[in-house]
Amino acid sequence: xxxxxxxxxxxxxxxxxxxxxxxxxxxxxxxxxxxxxxxxxxxxxxxxxxxxxxxxxxxxxxxxxxxxxxxxxxxxxxxxxxxxxxxxxxxxxxxxxxxxxxxxxxxxxxxxxxxxxxxxxxxxxxxxxxxxxxxxxxxxxxxxxxxxxxxxxxxxxxxxxxxxxxxxxxxxxxxxxxxxxxxxxxxxxxxxxxxxxxxxxxxxxxxxxxxxxxxxxxxxxxxxxxxxxxxxxxxxxxxxxxxxxxxxxxxxxxxxxxxxxxxxxxxxxxxxxxxxxxxxxxxxxxxxxxxxxxxxxxxxxxxxxxxxxxxxxxxxxxxxxxxxxxxxxxxxxxxxxxxxxxx
Amino acid sequence: xxxxxxxxxxxxxxxxxxxxxxxxxxxxxxxxxxxxxxxxxxxxxxxxxxxxxxxxxxxxxxxxxxxxxxxxxxxxxxxxxxxxxxxxxxxxxxxxxxxxxxxxxxxxxxxxxxxxxxxxxxxxxxxxxxxxxxxxxxxxxxxxxxxxxxxxxxxxxxxxxxxxxxxxxxxxxxxxxxxxxxxxxxxxxxxxxxxxxxxxxxxxxxxxxxxxxxxxxxxxxxxxxxxxxxxxxxxxxxxxxx
Numbered sequence: 001x002x003x004x005x006x007x008x009x010x011x012x013x014x015x016x017x018x019x020x021x022x023x024x025x026x027x028x029x030x031x032x033x034x035x036x037x038x039x040x041x042x043x044x045x046x047x048x049x050x051x052x053x054x055x056x057x058x059x060x061x062x063x064x065x066x067x068x069x070x071x072x073x074x075x076x077x078x079x080x081x082x083x084x085x086x087x088x089x090x091x092x093x094x095x096x097x098x099x100x101x102x103x104x105x106x107x108x109x110x111x112x113x114x115x116x117x118x119x120x121x122x123x124x125x126x127x128x129x130x131x132x133x134x135x136x137x138x139x140x141x142x143x144x145x146x147x148x149x150x151x152x153x154x155x156x157x158x159x160x161x162x163x164x165x166x167x168x169x170x171x172x173x174x175x176x177x178x179x180x181x182x183x184x185x186x187x188x189x190x191x192x193x194x195x196x197x198x199x200x201x202x203x204x205x206x207x208x209x210x211x212x213x214x215x216x217x218x219x220x221x222x223x224x225x226x227x228x229x230x231x232x233x234x235x236x237x238x239x240x241x242x243x244x245x246x247x248x249x250x251x252x253x254x255x256x257x258x259x260x261x262x263x264x265x266x267x268x269x270x271x272x273x274x275x276x277x278x279x280x281x282x283x284x285x286x287x288x289x290x291x292x293x294x295x296x297x298x299x300x301x302x303x304x305x306x307x308x309x310x311x312x313x314x315x316x317x318x319x320x321x322x323x324x325x326x327x328x329x330x331x332x333x334x335x336x337x338x339x340x341x342x343x
Numbered sequence: 344x345x346x347x348x349x350x351x352x353x354x355x356x357x358x359x360x361x362x363x364x365x366x367x368x369x370x371x372x373x374x375x376x377x378x379x380x381x382x383x384x385x386x387x388x389x390x391x392x393x394x395x396x397x398x399x400x401x402x403x404x405x406x407x408x409x410x411x412x413x414x415x416x417x418x419x420x421x422x423x424x425x426x427x428x429x430x431x432x433x434x435x436x437x438x439x440x441x442x443x444x445x446x447x448x449x450x451x452x453x454x455x456x457x458x459x460x461x462x463x464x465x466x467x468x469x470x471x472x473x474x475x476x477x478x479x480x481x482x483x484x485x486x487x488x489x490x491x492x493x494x495x496x497x498x499x500x501x502x503x504x505x506x507x508x509x510x511x512x513x514x515x516x517x518x519x520x521x522x523x524x525x526x527x528x529x530x531x532x533x534x535x536x537x538x539x540x541x542x543x544x545x546x547x548x549x550x551x552x553x554x555x556x557x558x559x560x561x562x563x564x565x566x567x568x569x570x571x572x573x574x575x576x577x578x579x580x581x582x583x584x585x
Binding site for chain 2: 086090110124127263273274278
């Protein structure tokens with residue numbers, strides 16, 4: 001059903017470099033606003049004029065790790081993308097032949113391979129998610145990243161960028177394998193302007209693992225997500241209550257924020273929460289926590305796109321996506337933005 | 344009795360399925376292990392696989408058997424401390440799963456002896472060690488404990504009883520620093536399930552390793568805050584209760 005949002009035959013334009021490399025400031029990327037029946041074109045820095053006093057933007061404070069590490073094992077040289085840390089001695093990772101060439105890389109059960117100087121044991125494949133596996137490092141992988149890590153970079157990027165290019169202005173707590181990219185277009189100046197125009201800001205942390213999986217890559221019956229650490233602080237729960245009381249709208253900046261807020265929401269409403277979440281949001285599980293979403297443009301058959309269908313009807317999103325393709329909006333983490341507001 | 348440096352976990356039903364996956368995980372986390380199971384060859388295979396990374400003692404036998412429990416206690420005493428007891432051993436009972444109205448009552452007694460009395464008897468047996476270790480007890484439950492699924496009545500009722508034992512023990516033992524909780528691992532593809540269920544019901548069940556992130560999370564929490572709670576290892580989220 002979500003296939004209809006972006007048909008596999010569509011060829012959206014891709015951002016193959018950072019906005020700065022395209023001669024733009026962070027906040028000069030384009031912004032498509034889908035509200036009611038209209039899809040209107042803007043610049044991201046026009047955001048203060050598009051929101052109302054008492055609206056609340058919730059942003060992710062997770063900072064991006066240089067999570068791509070060189071590895072060597074019986075299969076020869078390969079790379080490992082660190083996805084999620086479940087404890088010092090249990091990580092989920094994605095072995096690949098290179099940043100551009102995915103696996104599978106044949107690693108034997110119990111094989112110990114070298115991961116940027118840290119002997120690391122392959123524990124098991126992640127059940128149902130064949131690209132991912134559990135490993136047990138015999139050393140500190142966070143230190144290994146500081147020493148030898150590079151940002152995860154996929155084939156569509158023209159060249160390497162330093163980790164600083166993968167940080168948002170909100171980045172504070174390291175732990176994401178990939179940039180929570182919806183926050184990338186915010187500049188400090190824009191944040192100040194938003195505040196002075198009466199828009200509130202609140203924060204969550206959700207450390208996102210390696211890319212949104214293709215929903216049909218998971219084994220039949222398996223959910224195409226895995227647990228990620230998150231925290232919704234008390235101050236944010238309070239800000240959301242105040243926003244509702246004052247008639248403002250709660251707008252998530254990024255799908256990670258939606259996942260965190262939905263994970264903190266139960267039948268009694270939203271409360272502070274801290275733990276791990278693997279909530280899988282899709283059209284049949286409508287959102288309870290947000291009125292809008294500020295996000296990028298997502299590839300077909302991904303869990304990100306499924307999540308959008310939990311916010312707005314698939315046929316409405318399909319129209320917005322068709323407009324975005326027609327009008328040359330740019331896809332991927334350094335691309336353009338999309339503000340979807342519930343009617 | 345000398346205090347050993349490495350923490351010790353007792354895992355019952357350790358020879359295959361969730362018990363074997365959990366034993367591998369605990370060995371990797373630095374636990375020494377007392378592994379208990381009825382099937383000697385499979386148990387010894389798991390033990391020899393793990394001997395490189397942990398000190399392993401095996402006890403072959405049924406937790407419903409008092410002599411087996413005494414041997415477990417001896418192994419714990421030899422090690423000198425106890426940090427974690429995982430009551431994972433359990434049986435499905437008659438298969439294919441008959442409806443309750445037709446359930447053989449003698450078989451039902453056996454299911455309860457293994458699934459309910461076994462874990463409680465092991466807690467009683469190891470109580471001094473649990474006390475001095477301010478240990479955790481994890482009882483493995485099932486969604487059948489709350490589901491009312493046709494055919495799962497005998498097994499489900501035993502797991503519901505085990506849940507209530509966990510909750511009650513958590514209250515009774517809290518003052519002694521012993522944490523007791525129950526964990527529903529969710530649907531898994533294990534040898535026991537594979538033998539008992541028709542093929543169509545096996546589709547989509549993940550391997551037990553799907554629960555590893557949950558165990559890693561659980562071991563890093565303050566046991567006292569988790570005691571008396573029931574967790575689902577494949578739930579949408581896990582968090583420390585308020």
